[in-house]
Amino acid sequence: MVKQELTAAFRSIRRKKVISLISILGLGIGLGCIIVLMALVIHEKSFDTFIPDHRNVYRIISGKNSHVHYPLAESMKNEFPEVKDYFRYYQSGSVQIKVQGTETVREENFGFADPSVFRIMGIDFISGTPAGSMSEVAISENSAIRYFGNLSVSGEMIELRFPEGFLKLSISGVYREFPSNSTLHPEFIADIQLSRKMLGQFQRDLGDYGSSEIQPLGWRNSEFLSLLVLDENADPTELSAKMEKYKELIANPAQDTLRFKLQPVADIYLGSEEITGSFFLRKGNAEELKYYEIISLMILLISLANFVLLSRAGVSERTRELGTRKVYGASQARIRRMVILESFIIVLLSLIPAIFVIEFGIPFINNTLGKTLYGQIFLTPRLWVWLVMLILLTGLLSGWIIGMSYSRISAYKLISGKIPGQNGSKRWNYSFLLLHFTIYMMLVTGLIAVSKQLEYTRSGYTGINPENVIVADLSSDELRNNFLALRDEIRNIPGVISVAGGSFIPPFEHFLPVNLADISGEIIRFDGLIMGEGMTELLGIEVIDGSPFGPYKEGTPEVLINESAAKLHNVKAGDNLLAFRVRGVLRDFHAHSMHSSIQPMVILPQNPARMGLLAIKTDGVNDEKIIRQFRDLYSRISPDEIFEVRYLTEQIDKFYLRERNQSHIIKAFSLLAMVLSVMGLFGISLISISKREKEIGIRKVNGALESEVLVMLNTAYIKWVLLAIVISVPVSYWLILKWMERFAYKTEISWWIFVLAALSAIIISILTVSWQSWRAATMNPVEALRYE
Incomplete structure (x- = not known):
């Protein structure tokens, strides 16, 4: 059977x-x-659910910052019996390395950690051991193959670049890759003590504003991701309360309101939207x-x-x-x-x-x-x-x-x-058609709105002009010490409009908190920038009161502020803001992404010998030639330094990578929804029109025109598509509003978004049905009525 x-x-x-x-x-x-x-x-x-004891592993968070002080985790292990184990991890963006004496290359995932990172994360070694001193480094199996061609690399040497030169490191062992669902994914892990030198380099990037008193591995600097393994009976909330005692050791203007908390490691990936720091983690x-x-x-x-x-x-x-x-x-x-x-x-x-x-x-x-x-x-x-x-x-x-x-x-x-129930069957068919095109409309309107907002984030920046601005890092001492000479030579290249330097060039992603203080000890926190002479002019930032920075003068406490800061503190050019003289007031401009609103900002002058970045404004006619000549000058001063440039607009595009990716996904699935809707509509029309062939034949025998039959058949479907449009508009509008909440500055939700989506739905439905309708309308009625 x-x-x-x-x-x-x-x-x-x-x-x-x-x-x-x-x-x-x-x-x-x-x-x-x-x-x-x-x-x-x-x-x-x-x-992070692959971690052997992941239910008892927690990240320390200080306020909204995932970076904490170096001694904190170790102190907790020594003082609280519920803390069974810990590791600290530091990573500073890309580093430059040499392997087997070859040319210098950039490595994006070079970390510094306690040896316990492998034990806690459950990562095994293929050969060798973790780095046990400041002269050793462990390497992942993929990087061992990539750089050496085999896994037998223990004892081989690599060189890690610092501003003052290269440091040789011996490979202590090869570890298995961190899983694809790990937030942490380092390719090299050196001893945590070596991070002292890397943090010293970060202070150099701050130029004259990097405090020489800061001890990278002390209580005055919070730069470390710290994970704790707790006893299974430990209460994370109670332990967080006990951590209040460490606030007295921390030099932080906001220490009175600072709160420690422990975040489960499995929540890090999807639960870090409001948490800063740890940029190297997958999020x-x-x-x-x-x-x-x-x-x-x-x-x-x-x-x-x-x-x-x-x-x-x-x-x-x-x-x-x-x-x-x-x-x-x-x-x-x-x-x-x-x-x-x-x-x-x-x-x-x-x-x-x-x-x-x-x-x-x-x-x-x-x-x-x-x-x-x-x-x-x-x-x-x-x-x-x-x-x-x-x-x-x-x-x-x-x-x-x-x-x-x-x-x-x-x-x-x-x-x-x-x-x-034949009539009920027809209503059943049309209700499915209604569902099809309601969903299609929601996807298409969402796609158009996302694309419109992304275009606005690119062209809607106010107060700053990022077009035709080339940016390069000045990572070596030679480049920084020769900044003025390099700047003057670049200015002579045809097509170059202006050249300037700074430690940070807006728009950039993260806020740089700057604390201004006077002799009485009063402290005011601002969003900050550190820029040299000519940078405001290069970026097209308007000075509405006073003047921009001139040539750098050491010991002159001058600052620029934006409109928001001037209004908040009721100051103008020439006034004093705490211990600093306000040289000029700038029109408010977007220093970060449009996800955040413009904050009161202070801009500090930078010593030319401490510039970390160089910006070139061009006429946009022959940038390749300008970059080629810039490379020659760059390599002549610092031949071992990797020459890389980027456009400031590319820097801006990275702010909205997530939204751009979303638009690609919505675009792909909108196309699939359209294909599925067309297939469904084609099938429905094929069946329903074939059932009406005799009716059409009778109508034609009684004098109905082909055009009248065509209109009759199409109207039956179009009215349901129109109803789908009416239903989808308010729902789509609400969804678009919810999506745009992530932006502090947003484009308007224009009426034409819905009109365009509606027209596409109507055109698709007409084209899909018309082929079947035309075939039925032009058919010889004798064929349909042959057996009647």
């Missing part, structure tokens, strides 16, 4: 080739998208994940709607066959089983296109979002549970609903075609 039912199911699928193909492809695309998005969500929620976004879950739900609804609708339509074409089977003794249960079996076969066949979608989808997700999603995610039991549930839900639900409705109808009604 089962063999007969399988044969009948496959025969039915073959007989209605077009509908079956649409069902299989549509469901396959939908399932593939959902599986990829489910894999992404599961992967994102799994970060996710819980809100972003919700958007992907919503998109996957939308795709699921469209796919299921298509499948149920087309399956129902397909079964409606078999009513005479089902009636005949009932006449020959088939029970209601067997009729239901036949329909369910056919549904399951289509679901299983749809896994073939789903595999292709997954094959292309995972690299797309990784490349677009910068994720680390790999094939091993499909070994996760949780994903398989969801996958099996999805297949069962799709096959069983659709088959059961349709099978139940048709198995109860008498054989006479099935054979005669007098099926009760």
